[in-house]
Amino acid sequence: QVQLQQSGPGLVQPSQTLSLTCAISGDSVSSNSAAWNWIRQSPSRGLEWLGRTYYRSKWYGDYGASVRSRIAINPDTSKNQFSLHLSSVSPEDTAVYYCARYTSSGWFFDFWGQGILVTVSS
Amino acid sequence: EIVMTQSPATLSVSPGEGATLSCRASQSVNTNLAWYQQKPGQPPRLLIYGASTRATGIPARFSGSGSGTEFTLTISSLQSEDFAVYYCQQYKTWPPDSFGQGTKLEIK
Numbered sequence: 001q002v003q004l005q006q007s008g009p010g011l012v013q014p015s016q017t018l019s020l021t022c023a024i025s026g027d028s029v030s031s032n033s034a035a036w037n038w039i040r041q042s043p044s045r046g047l048e049w050l051g052r053t054y055y056r057s058k059w060y061g062d063y064g065a066s067v068r069s070r071i072a073i074n075p076d077t078s079k080n081q082f083s084l085h086l087s088s089v090s091p092e093d094t095a096v097y098y099c100a101r102y103t104s105s106g107w108f109f110d111f112w113g114q115g116i117l118v119t120v121s122s
Numbered sequence: 123e124i125v126m127t128q129s130p131a132t133l134s135v136s137p138g139e140g141a142t143l144s145c146r147a148s149q150s151v152n153t154n155l156a157w158y159q160q161k162p163g164q165p166p167r168l169l170i171y172g173a174s175t176r177a178t179g180i181p182a183r184f185s186g187s188g189s190g191t192e193f194t195l196t197i198s199s200l201q202s203e204d205f206a207v208y209y210c211q212q213y214k215t216w217p218p219d220s221f222g223q224g225t226k227l228e229i230k
Contacts, residue, residue, distance in 0.1 A: 037218075047166070047209065049219035064217060098165050107218035108156035108211060110177065112165035 002026040004099050004113035011119050012093075018086040018120070022099030022113050029075045029082055030055045033104040038073060038084045041115075042095035053082055089120045124148050124212050128222035134230040137200050143225045145193040145210035154214035157186055157195045160224075161206045169208075170195065197227075205229050 008020035022036070029036060035054035041047050051063035053073045063071050070087040086093060096117050100109040125148040135141045145155065153173035158166035168177040170186035173193060183198045197204055210222040 046223055047211075047219070047221040049217055062217070064219060100165075102218070106154065106156075106171060107213035107216070108168065108171045109158075109166070109218075110168050110171075112167075115165050 002101060002111040004101065004111055006097070006099055006113040006116050008097075008116055008118070010117055011121065012089055013122050014090055014120055015088055018084070018089050018093065018097075018118055020084045020097055020099075020116060020118070021081055022083070023079065023081040024101075025080075027101065029053075029080050030077055032056060034101050035103075036073075036075070036082045037100045037102065037109065039098045039100055039109070040093075040095040041098065044092075045095070048095075050084070050086075091120050094118065094120045124151060124215055124220045126210055126212055126220050126222040128208075128210055128225045130225060131223070132226045132228060134228050135200055136230045137202060139200055141197045141200055141204075141227055143195040143197075143208055143227070145188075145195070145222050147191045147193075147212055147220075150190045151212040151214040153189045154212055155186070155188070155193050156211045156213060157184075158209045158211065159204075159206045160209065166209060200227075202229075 003025045005023045012018045035052045037052040038050040051073045053061045072085045075082045096115045098115045099113040101111045127146045129144045155173045157170040160166045174186045185196045207224045212220045
């Protein structure tokens, strides 16, 4: 059974960088048939896909248009986890952040982390 | 961009009764449609993919149907744990961020 365990701060100051980690058990961040995603949820935006990292002989990353200029998603093979870094945050980035997996079966998300509410406020 | 529209926004049903939730896509997604259930304070939980295939461990009272632009999630004989918000998501086109706005299933 795949489990995703999220960690990171729940409060970030405006203009700073939001950083979260998702630790994977029951699968590998280097899997050739999975991709590792970050999704956020807020009342104003609903469920919003932020980006992914995946390995297919080499590492790839893709990001959503709304955050592309300030996001990075990085794998950590030594710890079997991946991270989200979102820079220059504003109150509009306040949301519950989830990590999630999809596999070669399709771009639907079969396993999710527990979610972390991140508030951007001074 | 494919827009997913769910109806109704809120559905009030008594325990033991059945419920039918609808999801419409602005253009055809074939059967690349997933349904999720979300309870307060929890992440979404995958129920259905491929429009009609139940995910592992999902009870048989949950069923999905449809193709193209019209989809339905049917829950027969509602249990107390089924009252939640339900989302549909199309995954025919990239990126995978086409979620519906949700249907809240509440106890009548």
